[in-house]
Amino acid sequence: MNIPKSSYPRIVIIGGGFAGIALAKKLSKQEVQVVLLDKHNYHTFQPLLYQVSTGGLEPDSIAYPIRKILKDFPNFFFRLTNVNEINTEKSNILTDIGDLKFDYLVVASGSETNFFGNSEIEKHSMAMKTIPQSLNLRSLILENFEEALLTSDLNERIALMNFVIVGGGPTGVELAGALAEIKKGILPKDYPDLDTRLAQINIIQSSDCILKGMSENASKKAEDFLEKLGVHIWKNVRVTNYDGKTVTTNTDLTFDSATVVWAAGVKGVTIKGLDAEEFVTRGNRLLVNEFNQIKGFSNIFAVGDIACLVSEEFPNGFPMMAQPAIQQGEQLGENLLNLIEEKPMKPFVYKDKGAMATIGRNKAVVDLKKFKFQGVFAWYVWMFVHLFFLIGFRNRMVVFVNWVYNYVRFDREARLIIRPFKKKIKA
Amino acid sequence: MNIPKSSYPRIVIIGGGFAGIALAKKLSKQEVQVVLLDKHNYHTFQPLLYQVSTGGLEPDSIAYPIRKILKDFPNFFFRLTNVNEINTEKSNILTDIGDLKFDYLVVASGSETNFFGNSEIEKHSMAMKTIPQSLNLRSLILENFEEALLTSDLNERIALMNFVIVGGGPTGVELAGALAEIKKGILPKDYPDLDTRLAQINIIQSSDCILKGMSENASKKAEDFLEKLGVHIWKNVRVTNYDGKTVTTNTDLTFDSATVVWAAGVKGVTIKGLDAEEFVTRGNRLLVNEFNQIKGFSNIFAVGDIACLVSEEFPNGFPMMAQPAIQQGEQLGENLLNLIEEKPMKPFVYKDKGAMATIGRNKAVVDLKKFKFQGVFAWYVWMFVHLFFLIGFRNRMVVFVNWVYNYVRFDREARLIIRPFKKKIKA
Secondary structure, eight states, rough: OOOOOSSOOOEEOOOOOOHHHHHHHTTSSSEEEEEESSSSSHHHOOOGGHHHTTTOGGGGGEEHHHHHTTTTTTTEEEEOOEEEEETTTTTTEEETHHHHHHEEEEEEEOOOEEEOOOOHHHHSSOOSSSHHHHHHHHHHHHHHHHHHHHHHOHHHHHTTTTEEOOSSSSHHHHHHHHHHHHHHHHHHHHHTTTGGGGGGGEEEEESSSTTSSOHHHHHHHHHHHHHTTTTTTEEOHHHHHHOEEEEESSSSOOOSSSEEEOOSSSSOOOOOSSTTTEEEEGGGEEEEEEBBBTTSSSSSEGGGGEEEEOOOTTTTTTSHHHHHHHHHHHHHHHHHHHTTTTOOOOOOOOOOEEEEEOOSSTTTEOOSSOOEEEEEHHHHHHHHHHHHHHHHHHHHHHHHHHHHHHHHHTOOOOOOOOOOHHHHOOO | OOOOOOSSSSEEEEOSSHHHHHHHHHTSSSSSSEEEEEESSEEEOGHHHHHTTTTTTGGGGEEHHHHHHTOOTTTTTEOOOEEEETTTTTTTTEEEEEEESSSSSEEOOEEEEETTHHHHHHHHBOSSSSSSHHHHHHHHHHHHHHHHHOOOOOOHHHHHHEEEOOOOOHHHHHHHHHHHHIIEEEEEHOOTTSSSOEEEEEESSSSSSTTTTOOOOHHHHHHHHHHHHHHHEEOOOOOEESSSEEEESSSEEEEEEEESEEEEEEEEEOOOTTTTTTTTEEGGGGEEEEOOBBTTOSSSOOOOOGEEEHHHHHHHSSSSSSHHHHHHHHHHHHHHHHHTOOOOOOOOOOOOEEEEOOSSSSSSEEEOSOEESSHHHHHHHHHHHHHHHHHOOHHHHHHHHHHHHHHHHHHOOOOOOOOOOOHHHHO
């Protein structure tokens, strides 16, 4: 890969997510050469993907060009590529566009949807971890409504309007809330000849509560909010298969559905050559020490979702969310500079800023460290925090305009089938 | 197709472009049943497609859900489908989703890129008539910059950064202006390791002036603006072929280019069964009389780009632009109601509101009927008119925010490769 040689040590970061970008920013204007590799040329603000899927936001406003984030940093290089393999002995990375030597390597490759090895579910259900996936889901939802209009078979129409969301974490809950609002606000206007009552939204949760990582109050209130919106929550039910028509479970329950969203888990994206059994742990994450060093290496690190840093409070690693990723990225930036200057590194300490989820209009649940609240105020807090953390002034403006519009008009205008999903897989 | 039977006469409109939507709006709240068929579920504001291709606007803000435009109209039905054939004898339309009888039929199928039968050019060059096409072009431009970084072959790098726009009409001119601004404002910041001077923008025009349909002043000034922006205009040159690598012309000129945009002409989209030689004329358009009736029919009409209405002032039909389409759609709406009530129809009279084109920041040319002007004021007029005609308050707001941002920051943030174009055609 044609990265110019430099007298500065070269730090290669794989992945431009929350962790990778936070780290790169920390390294700016320092005496290091930074090479960031990503298969997309943009950073994705994943917490708002569900709004892209449900027509509330345009994809462009929750993405941000990576080159632009880092444009003022000298010694910074971005390359758009897949990473295929890492040769740790030779400190060499193999990519689609050539090899690259590193002095320090940071794996920030993030996570992907975990289908737990069920290839039939993987083939037929929708994931929502990237912008193209979210756009596919948007197309599918709209295509299914169009198709529901055409069929004279009532069972088929019911299946086309029956949404099954597997997993009651923040993603599943927020998506369910948005779909419930579409059912209430948009369906009757856009499809006056469809019986809106047929549209059903189901969350299937394997354990006995939704929003498992949050407080009991948040979980109960979220359930309450969802039920008021008409969402069915099926607890202690585990999905066993989905053949493209019927969702089967470990109980007698089955669901005929044309739209199944798999939000039941994620797993780390490991890279060949850096996938030894000794450090690949639960959920395909890489076990790291308190300095985010991967076991057995002094110059290879992992941060964000892919990293599993075990602590007393979090024996399975930190939750796979934005906050731990950003904090690890920032801390590692400092530690790398310390390491290069032969100063001691500081152990990572996670500052838990809490968690939140929104369940549609005026409804959210927020768990801060000392203060937990639900309802309208929580909803404002949710919006403010998301606007604040979104990268880019233009994105914030456009998202703000959309949110105000959607709120005032009870609408979501980005309901466009720009790239049909069904046709594509048929043709 | 399961459209309910009605005691009202059924008017079927094929196409939800400017003409089709204007017509449907006129027929709202009247004693007719309207069925609109389109292969997209959204209306496209085509005049701004070039801004999507160049990262200035998100696609969602120049599209608008058709169902939403017509949501308050009773007796209105939209169906998402391809139209395959028209049986004029049986007054029947054959589509992907079943047959449909009509009492009145309006063909508003618009136009598509005209490659004049050259399949090699069609295969290798980019069109820009639809949102997916514009997004493909956006991806290709950005992918080529990324690739230019990687190659050590100077000729390849030059070709990757060499843009050839075939056709100096409004589309070609506006695209060239936008690319010139990317070269000046974005390329040096995003790709500090690329030699910006290699980026060349060429317009190839077969006749002796650009913006041929506009005044001589507008044409000359546009040329002037473009040359100041560094765009090369090659007049009296006709492209003979493009094999994916080299553009050949009827002169000695050749261009090695990885990005060729074909904006050299459009042709009507005719439909099987309604393509008899007696009324298909120049540019694949359907010859209509002053009431927009297709020759030989009393209940089949054509409006917009697909219609060729010959008048003294326009012996080849009206220009294929938004204004004639909107006016014809509106007039036909009145005429259809007259026809149904057995009143006389009014002949269509075109009110020429002029033409305009923008050539980047602070530069536009405007030809009104009595007043022609160029420069900054023209640019404001251009923006105001485009915002005004854009459908939807949210779209206007989002486009406005983007324009202000882009203007103040010399930027275009939607430079995202969301669906790679090259990879797709390779894999």
